[in-house]
Amino acid sequence: MNPTLRNHIGYNEAILDDTASFENFFQWADLLAEKLNISFTRKLDDFEALYWDFLYKGTTLTLSYNIFNGITVFPALEERSDYFENAAIAELVDQLKDASPDEV
Helix, strand or coil: CCCEEEEECCEEEEEEECCCCHHHHHHHHHHHHHHHCCCEEEEEECCCEEEEEEEECCEEEEEEEECCCEEEEEECCHHHCCHHHHHHHHHHHHHCCCCCHHHC
16 A cells, blocks of 8 residues: 555545555554664554654654554644644655555
């Protein structure tokens, strides 16, 4: 699945995989780390969800896995995001348009 961009209640969200598993989440995390040269600054692991923060283009974004929504990336500020955070998400989708977690 190619990443897609959607606007979710006032902020952009990158949909990486809407039918993913925990295993796919870790593959996407590895791909982001390698392709974009990022490192995760905070990791919150829950029973049904994972939320890992990272810095990208000067803003904090969250790589998320949820059993209902799949794997997404959104601004850590969520609905308090401004143009800069939303632009970073759009650029991230563009950077990952031909990426596949199977590459890692």
